Amino acid sequence: MxxxxxxxxxxxxxxxxxxxARLVEVECLDCLARVGVKKNSEHQTSVQWTAEAQAQCPDLVRRKSAADGARLVHARCPRLAASIEAAVADGRIQIGAEDGY
Amino acid sequence: MADPTTQTRTLDHGTQPERFARGWHCLGLASEFKDGKPHSVEAFGGKLVVWENTKGELGVLDGYCRHMGGDLTQGTVKGDEVGCPFHDWRWGADGRCKQIPYARRVPLRARTKAYETVIRNDSLLIWHDPEGSKADYDILPPELPDVSNREVYTDWIWNTVPIKGSHCRELIDNVVDMAHFYYVHFAFPTDFRNVFEDHTATQYMASKGRPDVAGGYGDADMFLKSEATYYGPAYMINWLEVDYKGFVTEVILINSHIPTGPDSFLLQYGITVKKPEGLDDKTANFIGKKYADMFGDGFLQDVAIWENKAPVQNPLLCEEDGPVYQLRRWYEQFYVDVADIEPEMRARFEFEVDTTKANEFWHEEVAENLRRIEAEKASEPVETSEGVS
Incomplete structure (x- = not known):
């Protein structure tokens, strides 16, 4: 419904x-988790995870079990961030928006 | 399809859901209900009755007696039960009629809608689900350490604001709205990030106040660090670090709401301040009151927008905007049947925007405003001892 x-x-x-639209698949250079990435501009990044990718990222798994339902730790995974930067640097992720977004 | 760049864009108002969200909803501070009287709370298109039993526990039932529809909120608490003012049918917190004083036995079918309750962070929470499921205690909002300890935190300052003419999703949309902090709340957002995952949606935000306007968060000496998480559809914990002229205060803001009708809700917010070392209670409470007023003003700035805006299913976004479509996709999980929840509604989504670019524009605008204010001051007649010169 x-x-x-x-x-x-x-x-x-x-x-x-x-x-x-325009979500580019990026594989983490470390754990091989695959996420969708979109950069509308140099300074704007969206990362779409899937349940499989979340389960594969040791950083997220560790933090989730440590947080234990209390205040959540939401910092991005540094290894994935580096992988995204690498993908931008070698031109796999186009920076820019379609008609403003 | 016609070329969208030459076509006039229209607002799609959409149709609003016919149901209310599934999840934990906060009815207010538990202490408010503990005076031996039945209390009335408008919720989910109807009315609830809340009362305290002899063990100090709170019961929550649908407000109308299943006998002849009497208003239980106008009844009387009798022992553990609430008695209807019409014929004194006595209802227990489990939803069963326990006694009918003038009858030999109670009909077996005398069961009414009872809500499962939890006291969390000094507030009364109830589980609501249009599908009638058992409460999910695994997704309760977390308990805040020491928040009930009056040695550590000040008393709660709790306020309610009834909102008419807006669906409560308007309130939720704020989670992703980076730019409104400048326009509506008079602060430069210096850092902005969102994470949605499972039943939670979080906003990280740092800001400093605008020097050219007063009210809201407008004050050049005010720096905020805010981390705000919705635990389910209607209960947000906002951890705030407020730096005013170098004096840092830890503030907890609870932002919750109860939907009351298809386009109305009761906004409730509570504030408590961690008592700073070396300050007496009076000063700590004064600080608490000051921040409650400030964040209260902030909500009223939002309310003024909501009450006048049009509902829109198809917001048009620019590249600095936050992920409003993804947030609404997350929020949708609370309105569909559990069987219809799509994986992408709960999958982790992260968004980050470096606000440097937006702030360059805004700083220019503020500088211009300050120049104008100075010029206006300079041209105003100055009162002197000889009168107006």
Whole structure:
């Protein structure tokens, strides 16, 4: 059952554009977890994980068990961040937005 | 499809959900309900009754008696039960009618809607699920260490603001809204990051106040470090470090809400301040009150926007904007049946924006505002002892 229902086709296309378009698959150089990355500009980064990738990243797994439901530790995984930087540096991730986003 | 760059863009208002979110909802400070009287709380399109039993536990039921619809919130607490003002049917916190004083036996079907309750961080939380599931205690918001210890933290300052004409998702949208801190709350966001995962959504934000406007967080001597996590759809813990002229205060802000109808909700926020070393209680409470006022003003700045804005399913974004579509996808998990939750609603998503670029524009604008304010001051007539010159 859908909840907030859009009333136009274009909205569904916007949802796809903003959440899925131009996500580039990046593999962590360390644990090989695969995430989707989008950079609309030099200073803006989105990282879309999957449950499989989360389970594969030792950094996230360790922090999750340590946090134990209390205040969560949300810092990004430094090894994945380095892998993303490497992907930007060798041109695998295009920087830029389609019509503003 | 027509070329979208030449087409007029329209707002898709969409249709609002017919149900209320699944999850833990906060009804307010538990102590407020502990006076031996039944209390009325508007929630989920109806009314709830809340009362304290003889063991000091709080019961929460649907507000209307299953006999003839009497309003239990106007009834009387009798022992562990709440008695209806109409015919004195006595209802227990488990949702069963325990006694009908004028009848030999109670009908077996005399069961009403009871809510599972938890006291967390001094507040009363209840589990709501349109599908009627058992409460999920694994996803309760965390307990804040020492928050109930009045030696360590000040008393809670708890405020409520009824909001009409807005769906509570407007409030949730703020999690990703980097730019509104400048325009609505008068602060430069200097650092901004979001993480959504499972039933939590977090915003990390650092800001400093604008020097050109007062009110809200506008004050050049004010630096905020904020970490705010929604645990489920309606209960946020915001850990704040407020640096005012070098004096750092740890503030806990609870930001919760109860949906009351399809486009109305009750915003509730509570503030407690970690008592700074060496300060007496009076001063610590004064600081607590000051920050409660400041963050209260902040909410009212948001409310003014919400009450006048249009609902929009298809926000148009620019490249500095936060991930509003991903946040709404996360929020959707609380409105669909459990069986219909998609993996991407709960999968980890991270967003980071370096606000340097946006702040370059904003600093220019503020500098211009300050020049204008100076110029206006200079041209104003000055009062002297000889009168206006």
């Amino acid at each position: 859908a909840s907030f229902v859009p009333t136009s086709e274009e909205t569904v296309e916007d949802q796809r554009l903003y959440t899925q």
